[in-house]
Amino acid sequence: MTEAAVTVDRLRKTLGKNEVLRGISFEAGKGEIFGLLGPNGAGKTTTLRTICTLLSPDDGTINVLGFDTRAAPQEVRRRVGVVTAEIGVYPRLSARENITYFARLSEVADDDVRRQVDEVIDRLDMSSFARQRAESLSSGQKQKVAIARAIVHDPPVLMFDEPTSNLDVLASKEIRDFMVESKGRGKCVIFSTHVLHDAERLCDRVTIIHKGQVVGSGTPAAVRGSRRDLEDAFLELVEA
Amino acid sequence: MRAAWIVYRKEIVEILRDRRTLMAIGLSALATPIVLTVISQVSTQTATQAYTVGYSGQVPAGLDILLTSTGLKLKAVDDPAAAAKQQVDLGVAFQATEIDEYYDPARQSAQIADTRLQTVLGQYNAAKAAAALQQQGIDPGILTPLKVVGHPLSSPVKAAENSFLSFFLPYILITMILTGGFSAALDSTAGERERRTLESLLMTPAPRSRVLLGKIGAVTTISLTAAVAAIGSMFVALSQISLPGGGGSSPHITLNAVAVPVMVWVALLLAVGFSSLTLALGTLARNFRQGQAYVTPLYFVTILPASIILFIPDFNPSLAYYLIPVLNAVLVLRDAIVRDTVAWPALIVTTISLATLGGLSWLATLRLFTREALLTRS
Numbered sequence: 001m002t003e004a005a006v007t008v009d010r011l012r013k014t015l016g017k018n019e020v021l022r023g024i025s026f027e028a029g030k031g032e033i034f035g036l037l038g039p040n041g042a043g044k045t046t047t048l049r050t051i052c053t054l055l056s057p058d059d060g061t062i063n064v065l066g067f068d069t070r071a072a073p074q075e076v077r078r079r080v081g082v083v084t085a086e087i088g089v090y091p092r093l094s095a096r097e098n099i100t101y102f103a104r105l106s107e108v109a110d111d112d113v114r115r116q117v118d119e120v121i122d123r124l125d126m127s128s129f130a131r132q133r134a135e136s137l138s139s140g141q142k143q144k145v146a147i148a149r150a151i152v153h154d155p156p157v158l159m160f161d162e163p164t165s166n167l168d169v170l171a172s173k174e175i176r177d178f179m180v181e182s183k184g185r186g187k188c189v190i191f192s193t194h195v196l197h198d199a200e201r202l203c204d205r206v207t208i209i210h211k212g213q214v215v216g217s218g219t220p221a222a223v224r225g226s227r228r229d230l231e232d233a234f235l236e237l238v239e240a
Numbered sequence: 241m242r243a244a245w246i247v248y249r250k251e252i253v254e255i256l257r258d259r260r261t262l263m264a265i266g267l268s269a270l271a272t273p274i275v276l277t278v279i280s281q282v283s284t285q286t287a288t289q290a291y292t293v294g295y296s297g298q299v300p301a302g303l304d305i306l307l308t309s310t311g312l313k314l315k316a317v318d319d320p321a322a323a324a325k326q327q328v329d330l331g332v333a334f335q336a337t338e339i340d341e342y343y344d345p346a347r348q349s350a351q352i353a354d355t356r357l358q359t360v361l362g363q364y365n366a367a368k369a370a371a372a373l374q375q376q377g378i379d380p381g382i383l384t385p386l387k388v389v390g391h392p393l394s395s396p397v398k399a400a401e402n403s404f405l406s407f408f409l410p411y412i413l414i415t416m417i418l419t420g421g422f423s424a425a426l427d428s429t430a431g432e433r434e435r436r437t438l439e440s441l442l443m444t445p446a447p448r449s450r451v452l453l454g455k456i457g458a459v460t461t462i463s464l465t466a467a468v469a470a471i472g473s474m475f476v477a478l479s480q481i482s483l484p485g486g487g488g489s490s491p492h493i494t495l496n497a498v499a500v501p502v503m504v505w506v507a508l509l510l511a512v513g514f515s516s517l518t519l520a521l522g523t524l525a526r527n528f529r530q531g532q533a534y535v536t537p538l539y540f541v542t543i544l545p546a547s548i549i550l551f552i553p554d555f556n557p558s559l560a561y562y563l564i565p566v567l568n569a570v571l572v573l574r575d576a577i578v579r580d581t582v583a584w585p586a587l588i589v590t591t592i593s594l595a596t597l598g599g600l601s602w603l604a605t606l607r608l609f610t611r612e613a614l615l616t617r618s
Contacts, residue, residue: 052443090435149440
């Protein structure tokens with residue numbers, strides 16, 4: 001494994017009366033795609049929300065590039081970009097205005113905002129619809145806006161929570177390509193998904209969580225072991 | 241403060257592109273002149289309208305001329321009491337030494353006709369009595385041993401105008417500040433949650449207190465814009481029409497110099513307080529519709545204090561009453577408009593009360609904004 005960018009240690013979290021996370025631990029390194037796998041309700045989203053400081057751990061610690069999420073939440077947020085399946089964008093702002101708004105809130109210097117926004121628009125091939133109001137964009141285009149706003153401040157840690165679940169085949173491929181490209185740039189990419197086929201193809205290492213606990217960890221090959229594919233291994237682990 | 245300014249600018253841009261908010265501001269600017277024009281036309285119509293008096297018997301000489309000149313038309317009927325129920329506005333049976341009058345108090349036209357008849361008969365009786373005394377060489381002045389000479393300390397017309405403004409202006413100001421910002425406040429909170437943008441916003445390094453400050457600033461701006469539009473259009477309308485009580489002699493109602501700064505100060509306090517309050521309620525809501533259900537009762541809560549001046553024009557409360565938000569704003573404005581002075585203790589208590597309301601609402605909203613339930617409830 002490369003140097004750790006995100007370290008989650010014995011993380012516990014209860015929402016309402018439901019104990020969602022029961023002592024989860026894992027490490028995601030720089031320059032790798034780390035897969036967080038599990039069925040719906042396993043606790044993947046809660047884990048990501050806790051890493052990006054939206055939720056506070058009940059117990060355990062999370063460290064992002066040397067910053068503890070409890071002690072320095074703002075420092076953590078400066079270093080993390082999150083893309084979710086829920087591609088909420090401001091409908092009455094254009095794609096460019098949406099991205100610019102998040103660039104400014106993410107503390108990109110005034111002199112650099114325009115350049116960095118232009119860069120992500122070019123990188124994600126958004127020029128054709130950048131000036132269009134977000135309410136008129138397709139789902140794939142909105143997802144690109146969501147990615148652009150998450151990466152416009154060039155964070156070293158990128159988290160993708162079921163990013164392809166509402167997208168068609170072509171748009172999904174673009175997201176996957178983007179994750180691979182980000183890995184190539186040395187980013188720590190945490191990819192949460194229940195689509196095991198994607199995980200097997202993309203991830204350098206995976207952690208499988210089920211009912212709030214880690215049930216398997218390692219490279220896809222190691223987790224798969226002698227089984228036919230990762231899906232078989234996954235089913236065996238969660239049904240055990 | 242940079243983050244608050246960024247949020248403020250973005251919210252203003254979004255609000256200005258929102259048809260609902262623009263319609264609310266446009267309607268508030270249009271509604272006031274329309275209401276005032278209707279009031280003016282109805283009052284003018286009522287003042288000039290002729291009413292029918294059904295009569296039987298012999299009309300005393302000269303009385304018919306007086307009645308006709310005051311807009312009372314005479315019409316001979318067989319049974320004045322029966323006619324007064326539907327056929328005419330008033331029934332009168334002239335007899336040798338008395339007049340029997342029949343009218344239905346439930347009909348407004350009968351009430352107006354009755355008032356006019358009583359006035360005319362008072363003048364007729366006085367003239368007849370004076371003529372009889374003169375014929376006998378007696379000075380008619382003995383009928384009025386004590387003459388009243390009025391010396392109004394201010395213009396009665398101006399007093400009537402102030403009385404109208406003291407009710408209408410606070411009413412317009414408060415309702416427009418409240419309703420003008422409704423849509424913007426809900427869009428900025430419940431709408432943000434409904435569109436699934438809230439999570440992304442809270443994941444930025446911007447402190448939540450600054451995010452909230454930007455939102456309150458934007459909603460306050462829109463509320464004040466709606467109030468300025470409504471009050472501006474009200475004064476434009478008042479310059480074009482005459483209202484009841486103004487006597488038609490002063491077509492131009494103006495606000496005195498004391499009332500203007502008081503109005504601006506109170507409007508600012510109310511706008512900040514209402515913005516914080518509606519944002520707090522919007523933050524509690526899961527979607528725009530639920531937010532509307534939460535904020536609508538606020539409208540009724542504010543209308544009641546605003547109406548108190550209408551029902552109790554001479555309400556002179558103790559200083560403690562000025563602690564009640566909204567009611568205090570109405571009273572302070574009324575004092576400034578009617579009395580042309582600033583009651584400083586009342587204004588200070590009002591300021592403390594409204595600032596406290598705004599501060600507590602801001603703290604409540606901030607608390608809601610920093611709770612995990614804000615995200616997990618949805």
